[in-house]
Amino acid sequence: MFYREAGQFKTSYKADQAIFSITQDRFIVGLFLVVAFGVVPFLINDYWANAILIQFLVYAMAALGLNILTGYCGQVSLGTGGFMAVGAYASYKLVTSFPELNFILIILLSGGITAAVGMVFGLPSLRIKGFYLAVATLAAQFFLVWLFNKVGWFFNYSPTGMIVSPPREMFGYLITGAEAQPGARYLFCLSFVTIFALAAKNITRGRIGRSWMAIRDMDIAAELIGIRPLEAKLSAFAVSSFYIGIAGALYFNVWLGTAEPTEAFDINQSFFVLFIVIIGGLGSILGSFLGAAFMVLAPIGIKNLMVGVLGFDVSVAKHVELMMIGTLIILFLIVEPHGMARLWQILKEKLRRWPFPY
């Protein structure tokens, strides 16, 4: 096996602090990016884009956001669906009010608006923790969905209550609307996710990330060494919501194209993203991707196997899927709270030492 760091000496703090400090890691990630940006867009078709890849990217983005809040800062949230709705509706209002505005800017502004809303709903976290905070964010979830259902201004008084994303271009390629090609839509999402994953990695391993983790691990001690809980918690809510808002905007504009709040952003979304984070790994950027891949692919795999190969009924397959994911979550919570990301790390340790057991 060639997964070794032998002979790779670090001669500066800069090298030691690099994201992928082992050459082989850099190679694997580089390869992944080359394939994702350079190969997949040419092979992708509508099925792969809609059923797998764009969905995966959107949920990876949302999971990055929730992981920042819950995995890094230790604040449990069940409001993810509601915050995705804020991002989606913000982008809808922006895109219909300012048709000339660059679409990248629209997505970023939607994230910014969601960040502001997230901070407001994060205020209770200064007083309450754990279960009680989860309930407070649950209230946010229900309130936001109710708001987008009730107040006509948000959906431009459309008689159905639905919002529809108008066609928009980027560099001459349509990325939203019915005519948009899967390759362009996929690349648009991929670019956002790649850039913001890198940003998340950087933020979490710097001063701000350390203040979040300090609050997570022992908030009193954090305060005693000079970290202001208000600043740390609200910044976690803001950054987390920014990511989730962007995920919501991509979800609505690029993936679905149309949305209706009660279904698209209900509490199940919140749980879905939470499960991604738990299975993938709390407090891990890589985990957000592993978890999203698992939660998107597992249902498809189970369905294909049970219905396609073994000939079971579709509803049976659905039940098996629910049971399996439920079991996995319990297992991960008890046995390996750091999720698939930790398993991956253990595997790497083993490879590094191979062929020796220790």
Next chain:
Amino acid sequence: MSLKRNIGDTILAVDQISLSFGGVKALSNISFSVNEHEVFAIIGPNGAGKSSMLNCINGFYHPQEGTITFKGNTRRHVSPSEAAREGIARTFQNIALFKGMTTLDNIMTGRNTKMNKGIFWQALRFGPAEKEEIEHRAVVEKVIDFLEIEAIRKTAVGTLPYGLQKRVELGRALAAEPDLLLLDEPMAGMNIEEKQDMCRFILDVNDEFGTTIVLIEHDMGVVMDISDRVVVLDYGKKLADGTPDEVRNNQAVIDAYLGVAHDDEE
């Protein structure tokens, strides 16, 4: 040893501090002062109010009466994060490390208040944020060298043995380059060898960086060896203060430690 250092003026003055929890008077009318560059010990039996005293000094508890003057600023109430920014760092009786983080990250948090590059630069990482990170990393590496914990730099502290955790906690406090270092039973639960190491670190910090140290310790041998002055608390009251020798010969102190009956009903 204390000849070489030049003890300065008062850096911390505790004046008439009283603190109670419901009916329990944890501290009543405590006054003492600590000079710059001094090693100052707070001793007393269990429940005497020693930890409460440190908690008042760094703003974790808010005394009902009295004032605390630190570096010329007189106040009764200060928030812990404010106190940290003013230059007070501390360790805890029960280790209060960030268990999920590595030794390096734990000690880096000690420098958080000195870092100020915003989230935008942090997200980009290169440029100002990278430069800042490297500068502070260099300070932290000095602390790591000083405490001889190079080997556990990248280990999650939750998995470390007790003695090493205590050392990492000291490291986190030192990384803040405090003017006043509060140590709550830094040697509790250690074996002789670990205690000797810890004593050496405390004295070296005091010597090399001139840090003023206030420590709580039960081991009388240690206290008499390393401290310049001592204050003795018992049931929230001050029994005596002075040099180790003066305190050792004080009748009230001898009584308290030998368990002579109290008359604490006022």
